[in-house]
Amino acid sequence: MTARLDLSSLPAAHRPDVDPAKLSVGIVHLGLGAFHRAHQAVFTEQAAALSGSAEWGICGVSQRSSAVRDQLAPQNGLYSVLTRGQGDSSIRVIGSIREVLTAPDDPAAVVARIADPAVSVVTLTVTEKGYRAAAAGGLDLTDPEIQADLAGRPPRTVVGQLAAGLVERSRAGAGPLTVVSCDNLVANGPFLRRLMEDYAAASRDAKSLVEQLEVARFPASMVDRIVPATTEADRDEAAALLGVRDEAVVVAEPFLQWVIEDDFAGPRPEWDKAGAILTSDVAPWEQAKLRMLNATHSMLAYLGGLRGYETIAEAVRDDELAGLARELMSDDVIPTLTPPDGLDLAEYGGSVLERFANPALKHRTAQVGMDGSVKLPVRLLGTIRDRLEVNAEPRLASLAVAAWMVSVAKATTAGTPLDDPQASRLQAAVSSTASAPALVDALLGVESVFGADLPGNAVFRQLLIDQVSSLTR
Structure with a gap:
């Protein structure tokens, strides 16, 4: 089987719930791993399909290697989610990821996307260590990568990327940003806000960054789905189900949950229509x-x-x-x-x-x-x-x-x-x-x-x- 996953070779029964070509980018996601593709990207596509909105395509940012970009680019961002429960497996193709960037290769493009006035939400799944926090809970300002970002290099850390994007939003007159951490951290939204405030205090752009942080929102969220690493056997099973080869398939359990603090600075996808729980207390x-x-x-x-x-x-x-x-x-x-x-x-x-x-x-x-x-x-x-x-x-x-x-x-x-x-x-x-x-x-x-x-x-x-x-x- 040589055909790669694309709309022209995809059976009608497996096509995404939305037309990917009609989606514009309104979300930037930092940490484009398997979990995001099996979780937030699924919620986002379902929300777009149920609400009829076309402005919530995702620009996914890989923080380390180009592997995900290299898998998704030949497939125009399409990939499948192979769901495994106690019975037979099922599969669905997702089309909500419309752009893929690799931060080490093009950090300026990442900042530009965060600064884009069409973007109003940034989500993150960068694992606990990706936040570069100190033992006391604030930002580790002694971290060499944080120091390099503060010194003015094109940013490579997620805190540096967000800070640079917020500064550029200020210069462009873009609206306020909502930043949604989806990592397993206690009070992840307020935690990330504190890191950003610590970064701002040490930044050469402190004034404009502080102004942006004052209007930005950092809602807490809780995510849940088991997503193991994909194997070649998984890719073979996905190919048998789809009839085409998907190099970017992710595997997940049937269970899917997202609880989000209802505190947004501007427009957002109607994730609640897709089953997310919006609440005042996460x-x-x-x-x-x-x-x-x-x-x-x-x-x-x-x-x-x-x-x-x-x-x-x-x-x-x-x-x-x-x-x-x-x-x-x-x-x-x-x-x-x-x-x-x-x-x-x-x-x-x-x-x-x-x-x-x-x-x-x-x-x-x-x-x-x-x-x-x-x-x-x-x-x-x-x-x-x-x-x-x-x-x-x-x-x-x-x-x-x-x-x-x-x-x-x-x-x-x-x-x-x-x-x-x-x-x-x-x-x-x-x-x-x-x-x-x-x-x-x-x-x-x-x-x-x-x-x-x-x-x-x-x-x-x-x-x-x-x-x-x-x-x-």
């Missing part, structure tokens, strides 16, 4: 998802990886690990949460494990476990702090942290690369540890992960020592 949804789904995902990734399981589904089929995951949610997490209206936390926890058990997804434990130093503070350490504050022992949440510690030590001993933005620091810390207490103290001492409070908590430290000892025995 926090309860966000906390439930981060502390239940994401934390459990991390626990299963680390414990499953230590037992040799390649995928999350394999880990969930281990009765002991599934039981520990249930206990994490019921014993440690749920007591810290206030559920949003209409969400039964116990039922939600059960649905999380059902989704993880989907064998068709093949979500790798290594993929879920990467970037632990920036994921643990968001997913697990808040729960641990809340439990310790009421004199409760966070036994299961601590076990997940202990499994991460053992995973770091195991990779270091084996000489295996650690996929983490702080890999060199973590591996240097554990390189000479020979006992469970030494390993725990070495990693607890990484303040950018554990802060200044947790290393001094005797209950937490002893839990970790006991659990690391058990896991390494």
